[in-house]
Amino acid sequence: MKTETSLDDLIYFLSKLPGLGPRSAQRMVLFLLKKKETHFEPLKGLMDAVLSEMKVCPLCGNYDVITPCHICQDTKRSQTTLCVVPDVSDIWALERSPIYHGQYFALGGLLSALDGITPENLNIQKLKNRLDSSPIEEVIFALPLTVDGQTTLHYLIESLKTYPVKLTTLAHGMPVGGELDFQDEGTIQTAFKARTEL
Amino acid sequence: MIKWTDIGLLLSNKRLGENKFISSIFTKEHGKTLAITYGKKPQFEPFSLVQTHFTAKTENQLGIFKLESLTPFSLFFLEDRKRLQVLLMSCFLMDRLLPQGETFSLFFEKTIDFASHLEEENWLKFYILWEIDLLSNLGFGLNLSCCALGGDVDTLCFVSPKTGCAVSFEKGKPWAGKLLPLPSFFSHPEEDASKEDLLAGLALTAYFLQREALNNTSIPFDRKSLV
Numbered sequence: 427m428k429t430e431t432s433l434d435d436l437i438y439f440l441s442k443l444p445g446l447g448p449r450s451a452q453r454m455v456l457f458l459l460k461k462k463e464t465h466f467e468p469l470k471g472l473m474d475a476v477l478s479e480m481k482v483c484p485l486c487g488n489y490d491v492i493t494p495c496h497i498c499q500d501t502k503r504s505q506t507t508l509c510v511v512p513d514v515s516d517i518w519a520l521e522r523s524p525i526y527h528g529q530y531f532a533l534g535g536l537l538s539a540l541d542g543i544t545p546e547n548l549n550i551q552k553l554k555n556r557l558d559s560s561p562i563e564e565v566i567f568a569l570p571l572t573v574d575g576q577t578t579l580h581y582l583i584e585s586l587k588t589y590p591v592k593l594t595t596l597a598h599g600m601p602v603g604g605e606l607d608f609q610d611e612g613t614i615q616t617a618f619k620a621r622t623e624l
Numbered sequence: 625m626i627k628w629t630d631i632g633l634l635l636s637n638k639r640l641g642e643n644k645f646i647s648s649i650f651t652k653e654h655g656k657t658l659a660i661t662y663g664k665k666p667q668f669e670p671f672s673l674v675q676t677h678f679t680a681k682t683e684n685q686l687g688i689f690k691l692e693s694l695t696p697f698s699l700f701f702l703e704d705r706k707r708l709q710v711l712l713m714s715c716f717l718m719d720r721l722l723p724q725g726e727t728f729s730l731f732f733e734k735t736i737d738f739a740s741h742l743e744e745e746n747w748l749k750f751y752i753l754w755e756i757d758l759l760s761n762l763g764f765g766l767n768l769s770c771c772a773l774g775g776d777v778d779t780l781c782f783v784s785p786k787t788g789c790a791v792s793f794e795k796g797k798p799w800a801g802k803l804l805p806l807p808s809f810f811s812h813p814e815e816d817a818s819k820e821d822l823l824a825g826l827a828l829t830a831y832f833l834q835r836e837a838l839n840n841t842s843i844p845f846d847r848k849s850l851v
Binding site for chain 2: 444445539540541542544571572573576577580584610611612615616619
C-alpha cells in the first residue's frame with residue numbers, strides 16, 4: 427500500500443470495496459468532501475454506530491444491530507419453516523421478495539472439495555443445533571444450482587435425514603421471462619425433469 | 625501474439641479479484657492450460673466441455689480464455705450425488721496432477737468417453753478404469769497384463785503395492801495379506817463389476833494415486849460412499 431496522506435488512505439480503502447476501483451473511489455471521496463455536512467458527517471456517524479453495534483445473530487447468522495436479529499425476533503413470521511441459504515446476502519435477497527415469511531439460516535458458504543472447503547468450515551453443526559432446539563417442521567434449501575450448491579445439498583440431505591423434518595428445495599428450470607432459444611442445455615434438461623402436469 | 629482454438633474440459637475456476645477467475649482447462653491439443661476468464665461468477669461449471677479460444681501476448685504471460693459451452697456434463701448430473709462426486713473428483717485429479725502445456729489427446733478422448741458412460745449402470749467401473757489410465761499417462765502405469773512372478777495371465781488376483789505389477793493367485797497366496805486385491809474387471813473390462821470389485825478397484829487406484837502422484841496426501845472425497 428503506497429499512500430501518503432489520510433485522504434489517499436481513504437481512497438485506497440474505498441477502492442478495495444466490491445464494485446469500486448481507484449477512480450470511482452476518488453469520485454466518491456470528492457463527492458463526500460464537497461457535501462461534508464449533508465453526507466460525510468452523517469455517513470461517518472452511521473459507520474461508527476454500525477461498527478460498534480453490529481452483531482451476528484446466533485440463530486441464523488444474519489447481521490443486525492440487535493440480537494437475535496429482527497427476522498428471528500419477529501413473532502408474526504412462521505416458526506416452523508427454516509430456509510437454508512449459503513450466505514447473509516441471500517437472506518437479504520430473499521427478504522426483497524414478499525413470498526417467504528419463515529425463519530432463515532445462513533450456512534456461511536458452500537462445500538467445495540476443489541477449493542478445500544469442508545463441512546467443518548460451514549455452520550452445519552449450528553444448523554443441527556437449531557433443528558434440535560426449535561419447532562421446525564420444514565427445511566427449505568435455497569442453494570444455487572451449481573456443482574458446489576448441489577454438492578452441499580446432497581451432503582445436507584444425508585446429514586439431516588435422521589431429523590423429523592420435511593426437506594424441500596426450490597424449483598429449478600426455466601427463468602421467468604426466459605426464452606427456450608437462450609437457455610443452455612443444463613437449464614433445459616432441468617426444466618424438462620421438473621415439468622408439471624397442467 | 626499467441627492464439628489458438630481447441631475443445632477442452634473446464635477443471636476449476638479460482639477467483640482473482642472481483643470479476644476475474646483463473647480457469648484451468650484440459651484441452652485436447654494443448655493439454656492443461658491456465659488463463660483468465662471474466663465475469664462476476666464463473667462462466668461454466670467444472671467438467672463442462674467448452675470451445676476454448678485462447679489469446680496471450682507472449683508464451684510466458686497468463687492468457688485470456690473466451691469460452692463457449694459445448695456439453696455441460698456436470699449440469700446433467702446435479703441431482704445424482706455419486707456421479708456428481710465422481711466428476712468433481714476427476715476434475716480435482718486432473719487439475720492437481722496433469723502437467724501444464726503437455727498434450728494428452730488420447731487421454732482427453734478417454735476422459736470424454738468415460739463421461740459419456742456415466743448414464744450406464746456400470747459407470748463406476750469406467751471411472752476406475754479411467755483412473756488407471758490417468759496413472760499410466762502420469763508415468764505410473766500399472767503392469768496388470770501378466771503375473772510378475774511367472775507370466776501367468778489367467779489367475780491374476782493381486783497387485784504388488786511396491787511395483788504395481790499383477791501377481792497370480794498361486795504365486796501371491798503366501799503374501800496375500802501384504803498384496804492389494806486386483807478386481808477381475810481390470811483384466812476383463814467387458815465383465816460387470818461386483819460391489820466388492822468396485823471397492824477394491826477404488827482402493828487400488830487411490831493407493832497408487834496417493835503414493836505416486838499426490839505425495840501421500842489423501843484424495844479429499846469419500847470414495848467408499850460411491851459404491
